[in-house]
Amino acid sequence: MTAIELLREKLGLDGLSAPLRKTSRPANLAFVDIHACTGCGLCVTACPTLCIESLANSKAGRGGTEPVQIRYQECIGCGLCVEICQHLAQASAIRNYDTNLVEQALSCKIGAEAPQIAGSVEPLDEYWAEEGSFHHMGEMASLRLTSLTDTERAVIEGARLPHG
Ligand code: SF4
Numbered sequence: 312m313t314a315i316e317l318l319r320e321k322l323g324l325d326g327l328s329a330p331l332r333k334t335s336r337p338a339n340l341a342f343v344d345i346h347a348c349t350g351c352g353l354c355v356t357a358c359p360t361l362c363i364e365s366l367a368n369s370k371a372g373r374g375g376t377e378p379v380q381i382r383y384q385e386c387i388g389c390g391l392c393v394e395i396c397q398h399l400a401q402a403s404a405i406r407n408y409d410t411n412l413v414e415q416a417l418s419c420k421i422g423a424e425a426p427q428i429a430g431s432v433e434p435l436d437e438y439w440a441e442e443g444s445f446h447h448m449g450e451m452a453s454l455r456l457t458s459l460t461d462t463e464r465a466v467i468e469g470a471r472l473p474h475g
């Protein structure tokens with residue numbers, strides 16, 4: 312079992328594999344602090360709705376890397392990317408935010424369905440980055456590695472990327 316498969320299992324997301332479209336209004340949505348992102352891409356390939364995208368031509372990520380951001384109208388708030396970023400990428404760049412807060416912050420409505428045509432991804436660092444208006448108001452990874460067996464913890468630790 313890979314580390315991402317293990318995280319998916321621990322979050323109860325076994326049935327949620329890509330490509331998936333949202334079918335209800337999620338309670339939470341994930342956003343990236345683009346300045347903390349190393350651009351490793353682990354979350355991009357793991358996201359069940361494939362809604363995480365590189366910010367092309369941006370070098371705003373950690374160490375001048377190209378960061379990613381989430382097309383939030385497609386996000387189902389599953390939290391997998393939050394766990395991956397914290398435990399495997401060691402970047403802690405993604406948080407889950409309450410959907411009501413997101414609607415207030417971005418003056419938008421989050422619907423039960425994803426848009427037919429994917430919107431373009433934006434940096435949104437004025438809201439979700441360290442100096443942004445709503446940073447720290449979201450939830451970080453919920454999985455405690457101490458709750459894993461020694462074998463499971465070894466799988467996670469063996470797959471960790473070095474600090475970016
Ligand atoms: S896992 Fe974290 S550091 Fe890696 S691309 Fe995603 S947000 Fe950036």
Ligand code: SF4
Nearest residue numbers: 358386387389390392
């Ligand atoms: S929470 Fe993260 S992994 Fe889950 S759908 Fe949203 S962006 Fe994708």
